[in-house]
Amino acid sequence: MRHYLYIYYLLSILSIKRTTQGQTGAFLFTLGKFVRFAMFFVFIYFLVTQSSLLKGYTASQALIILMTFELVNSVSGLLFREVYRFRPLVVSGGLDGVLVKPIHPFMLVLLGGLDILDAFVLAIQVIIISYLIIGTYSWSGILLFIFLFVNATIIMAAFHILALSIGVLTTTVDQIMMILRDVSESGRFPIEIYKQPFRFVITFIIPIGVMMTFPAKGLFGMLSIGGVVAPFAVGVLFLAGNMWLWKFALRRYQSWGG
Numbered sequence: 001m002r003h004y005l006y007i008y009y010l011l012s013i014l015s016i017k018r019t020t021q022g023q024t025g026a027f028l029f030t031l032g033k034f035v036r037f038a039m040f041f042v043f044i045y046f047l048v049t050q051s052s053l054l055k056g057y058t059a060s061q062a063l064i065i066l067m068t069f070e071l072v073n074s075v076s077g078l079l080f081r082e083v084y085r086f087r088p089l090v091v092s093g094g095l096d097g098v099l100v101k102p103i104h105p106f107m108l109v110l111l112g113g114l115d116i117l118d119a120f121v122l123a124i125q126v127i128i129i130s131y132l133i134i135g136t137y138s139w140s141g142i143l144l145f146i147f148l149f150v151n152a153t154i155i156m157a158a159f160h161i162l163a164l165s166i167g168v169l170t171t172t173v174d175q176i177m178m179i180l181r182d183v184s185e186s187g188r189f190p191i192e193i194y195k196q197p198f199r200f201v202i203t204f205i206i207p208i209g210v211m212m213t214f215p216a217k218g219l220f221g222m223l224s225i226g227g228v229v230a231p232f233a234v235g236v237l238f239l240a241g242n243m244w245l246w247k248f249a250l251r252r253y254q255s256w257g258g
Helices: 002-021 023-049 059-092 094-099 106-111 116-133 139-170 174-188 198-205 208-212 214-220 225-251
Strands: none
Touching: 002 106, 002 116, 023 059, 023 116, 059 094, 059 106, 059 116, 059 139, 059 174, 059 208, 059 214, 094 106, 106 139, 139 174, 139 208, 139 214, 139 225, 174 198, 174 208, 198 208, 208 214, 208 225, 214 225
C-alpha cells in the first residue's frame, strides 16, 4: 500500500507540473468551472426558493442535493481525469507498456495523479455544503452522509472502469464519458421528480440516484435500514460487475500490431 501511495504521489506531482505549464489555459479552464458552477447554483437557488417544497424537499435540502451532485462530479474530475487520455494509449499501442509494468494498470489509466484544477472548485464546494449542513443536521446524519458519499465515489470509479473497458474493446472512450455526463445530469435534482420506470433505472440499473441523492437522504434521516444497506450493495455489485468487464476486455485486447 505504501508503495502505491508513493507512486500516486509522484504521479500527482507530474500531473500538477503538466497542468501548470500552460498557465493561461489552466486559469481560463478553472475560471470557466467557477462561472458554470456559480451560474447554475444561482439558478437552482432562485428556482427552489420560489416554491416551498420540491417533491417534499425544502429549499435548503434541494440545495444540498445539488451540492452533493457537484461534489461527486468534482471528486470524479480530481481523481479520474486520466481516463480522458486513455484512447490514445489504446490506438498507439501504449497500453502494452502499461500492462507490463509491475503495478496495477489502474494507477496509470484510471488515477494518474490528482487534477489540481478541480481541487480549487472542490474546496469552494466543500465550504458551501459544510455551511449548509453543520449545525443544522445531527452528527450521525453527517457521518452517514460521508459514508454514502464514499460509496458514491466508488460507483463513479466503477463508471470510469466501464468506460475504460469499452475503450479497450472499441477504442471509444470520449463518447462514453459524454454519455455518462449527460445521464448523470439527472442527479442534479431529487430522483422523486422522475416517474417510474425511469426512476428505478437511474437508481438501481444506472445508479445515478444512489450516487447523487442517497447521501443527502441519509443526511436528512429519510432512509430506513434497508435504504442504508441498499446503496452499499448496489455499489459493491456495480464495481464488481465492471471489474469483471475490465478483465473480460483485457482477455480480448489485441496489442499493437495484433
